[in-house]
Amino acid sequence: MIATFKCSSAKLSQLPDDGLPEIAFIGRSNVGKSSLINMITGKTGLAKVSATPGKTRLVNHFLIDHNWYLVDLPGYGYARVSKTDKAKFAKIIIDYVLHAPQMHYLFVLVDSRLEPQKIDLEFITMLGENRVPFGIIFTKSDKQSADKTASNIARFSRVMSETWEELPPMFTTSSEKKQGGQEVVEFVKKLLLL
Ligand code: GTP
Numbered sequence: 001m002i003a004t005f006k007c008s009s010a011k012l013s014q015l016p017d018d019g020l021p022e023i024a025f026i027g028r029s030n031v032g033k034s035s036l037i038n039m040i041t042g043k044t045g046l047a048k049v050s051a052t053p054g055k056t057r058l059v060n061h062f063l064i065d066h067n068w069y070l071v072d073l074p075g076y077g078y079a080r081v082s083k084t085d086k087a088k089f090a091k092i093i094i095d096y097v098l099h100a101p102q103m104h105y106l107f108v109l110v111d112s113r114l115e116p117q118k119i120d121l122e123f124i125t126m127l128g129e130n131r132v133p134f135g136i137i138f139t140k141s142d143k144q145s146a147d148k149t150a151s152n153i154a155r156f157s158r159v160m161s162e163t164w165e166e167l168p169p170m171f172t173t174s175s176e177k178k179q180g181g182q183e184v185v186e187f188v189k190k191l192l193l194l
């Protein structure tokens, strides 16, 4: 896989205009979006990673194999951001996921260690209401046993089943252990007919 940084955008008018399809990663601050991009591309340091939440502030495009983009988005749910309903998801995030013309598919990253979080469920509900195509990636699976990961995913699925007729595609990854990335890439390639 050839991966190169293309550009950072603060608003939709700054996105690439070459018509290539975009696959984006979204999720709570610190869930591991940027780390997953580095793991998948095999390029440590391609996307900026930090132990402090709120590291990624702009929409970052990485060109993959000259024909599609992986997109790193800022996180949501960062505690220091105002929690009023209006500001819960930053404007750039909403603008991008609802209106970016080339966004073909969104992966919502969810921390595999946690019980279902209200903020993730609210974000997913918003995607459903707006018919945004998405899958879920459970991150940081190296942080606990495989059994614990499986039971957390089962619990998340049960909660989603209360409101969704069909569950989205789900993946499990560890950027630390370099696991699960290939499955995500295979899924994307099928989706984009590559
Ligand atoms: P923001 O840009 O702030 O929204 O965060 P992000 O979602 O891009 O998270 P980032 O990739 O910067 O990772 C946050 C922290 O989690 C860093 O300290 C990473 O090293 C760590 N981390 C990310 N993925 C994994 C993983 O799979 N396993 C472990 N153990 N740590 C991880």
Ligand code: MG
Residues within 6 Å of the ligand: 033, 034, 035, 048, 049, 055, 056, 072, 073, 074, 075
């Ligand atoms: Mg980031």
